[in-house]
Amino acid sequence: MTSPTREDNQKETDSSYDPLFGPDVETETYEETNASVDSQWESESNEHIDDMSTSASKGEEPFVPESATEPEEVDVEVEPPLQSETETTEPQSKKSFNWRPWVSPVLFALVLLVNYLSATATGLPRTLAEVAATYPNLVEPASFTFGIWSVIYGLTILPIIVEFIPLVDRETRDVYKRKIRPFAWLWMVLNIAWVFAWTYNQILLSMVLIFAYGFTLALMTDKLSKIEQSKRKFWFLTLPMSIHFGWIIVANFANLTTMMVDFGFDGIGMMGAFWAVAALTLVMLLGLFFYRSQGTMLVMLPAFWTLIGVIAQQAPTSSYPFANTFVFVASIVLFVLGIIVVTGIELARRQKK
16 A cells, blocks of 8 residues: 555645646636736835825825726616605696685585575575475474574584684694585585575475485585594584584475475375374484484484474464474474483493493
8 A cells, every 4th residue: 555645635635626637727827817916906006106195295286097086977867756646746836726725615605695595585586484385284393493504504614614723733624624525515515506496496306405415414424423533623523514414304304295295295184294293203213323323412403403393383372373283292202202212322321431
């Protein structure tokens, strides 16, 4: 057995040794080339430093390679930022006038104007009361009951001015813009249209309009009931809309009864009395339904107010020529039962809390 030679030891220790071709010549050449380049770069750097020192000693400005002061310009394509639908590319000073906050006040002013004209028959054929008197029925309450419109219109001002009061928090204004304002525009238009249809004795058309009116308020109050902010801002949001909606429920049945009389139904006879009790019962039931679903008793208040008006209208001592004792007694019973049911619901809710 022969001892390993020096060349054999070199083969074992050299990791770049190839058993077929011997040492890796390319690796060695690459390392030598790198060493040569590094040495040349260091030599040029030293020469450059010496030149700068010499120039500085002579008061001359040192030579700086153009590549060191002026970086090469690279064309980079920059995409413009995404722009939302609400943003505008026009300058700030050329932004268009924001007309939306002013639609509600303008429409509400028209509502007040048209209703005033209908009460005085100015520019219209007849007043609202004169049209109602041509269709006698036992559902219609006493005339003082309709004074609730003054309360409704007074409360309606509160949500409208929300957008113009800086003291109202931004969240409340946003709730009005998203949940109330679109429906407010619609009910105001329907209100004006209904007044014209009623005063021009278009009873069927007025029924369609008052139903759409009530449906609009139902959607609006339902959306509000699901927002916590509406409960915290009771006076600006919940109170005006709930009272308004509760009264329009009553107005739908009053308009329906008028339409039935227009079609030949006897609104003051025995069938008229049974229908009056049935209609008032449905008003109370619908009020209780929305009371439970929307969580506010306010929608029930117009129903109780209507019963008070009907009791006054149908009382034996009333001056109403078609006063009916059956309707009078039934209205009192409905009023008492309604108070008992609402009180029970409120007590049950407080116990749960």
